[in-house]
Amino acid sequence: MSAHIRDTRKRLGMTIYDLADKLGVTAGAISQMERSERDETIQLSTLKRALKAMGADLSTEAQDAPMSAKHLLTARTAAASMSKELAENDEDTALRIAIQSLDHFRHARTRAEILDFLREPPTTGDPRWDTLLATAIAWDAKRRKIRPPAWTRKPALSEEWLPATPGRPTERYLDMIRQAAEPEFREKGILMRERDLLVA
Template sequence: MSELIRSARRRLGLSIYGLAERLGVTAGAVSQLERSERAGTIKLSSLERALEALGERLTTSTSPATMADRHLLSARSAAEAIGAELRSADPSAALRLTSQAIDHFRQARSENEIADFLEEPEPIGDERWDTLLATAVAWDAGERGITPPTWTDRPPLTSDWVPGPDTEHSDEYIAYLRAAAEPAFLEKGIVVRARDLASA
């Protein structure tokens, strides 16, 4: 997994025998240390001791886990990708990305990942899609008992909208969709069913 001991030893121009002498062990024991480090089975105390003998100090640090670490969308990256699809005139792909973002939000495992997902995105540039993403995030957060961030509280659209390709829908079709639409979305003027937001 790593070669910290071997690399430090070579930087000093020190042979296995030289390090063995510093540690008060045999050359075979040093060779075994280096092999166990490469295999990822070395004890932390043994690694620290060997590095100290080489005049180096082992340090570790942590950083909050992010959605990107697991190759998952956050609200920020989803908004950016949705905007790119809209600029490419592909609203179907934009809708799929909205669904995928919600699916990825559900995969957030830690408080850090949830907080990372919920950071406010840059505007998509289309009020309807900004409202759809915000409403979808607020809806799913509420379903999970998570307080939605303030950026998800957007005013309703001025007229009903069916997300996806900009096609004319009959009044009958709109009425059919409205009957099965999610109330949280209808309140925002978005006519969409929960299954329409399910990631395939």
């Protein structure tokens, strides 16, 4: 029993309607394909066609997740590490991990590596940091012309936030950061500049 179509679709944040549109079929036909694959009655040509429409193939989908083998962070391992640091009240390190994960994402070259990196992470335990990580990954994915998965779409924060900054910065300083903040972050209420997102 396999679920390559469904698993690939979910990792990419695609609905059955998205895939149906790519293949020029109905959503019901996609549901039937996924059922047929699960029941091991799907034709190989149909399976290959569905995967190809999502930019994948059987060889990449059959590979084990390679990022951990290379000792590189994924969204999942970054969130887990950030959670530990936040539990220790170490926001500076949590922010460094989020930024480091973007650098590691850039090392994901193959389809399997990219899909592995983008699998939905657990919560960091703090909605602000969940939004920061999701927004950072979506921001970087778009720059690489990779479709961000659905889990990266988080609601905007209720209050403006400058991560890992103790106390309340002056309004003049906040305004300077606001002016330079990346639009995707500013929309979420997070004040982050491009230079803040690069590994030193």
